[in-house]
Amino acid sequence: MWLERGALHNKRCQNYNHIRNYLLLTGLLCYLVTKVWATYQNTGWIMLH
DSSP states (O other): OHHHHHHHHHHHHHHHHHHHHHHHHHHHHHHHHHHHHHHHHHHTSSOOO
């Protein structure tokens, strides 16, 4: 019984880890895009009219 529960716990943890990693990667990409966009705007590489 405890082996089955342990396997279920490991599978659930792996699922949470995948979701967490996806969210962390998405947040990092958003952060980097925002920083690059701000840098481009400040240096005039992207012209906004």
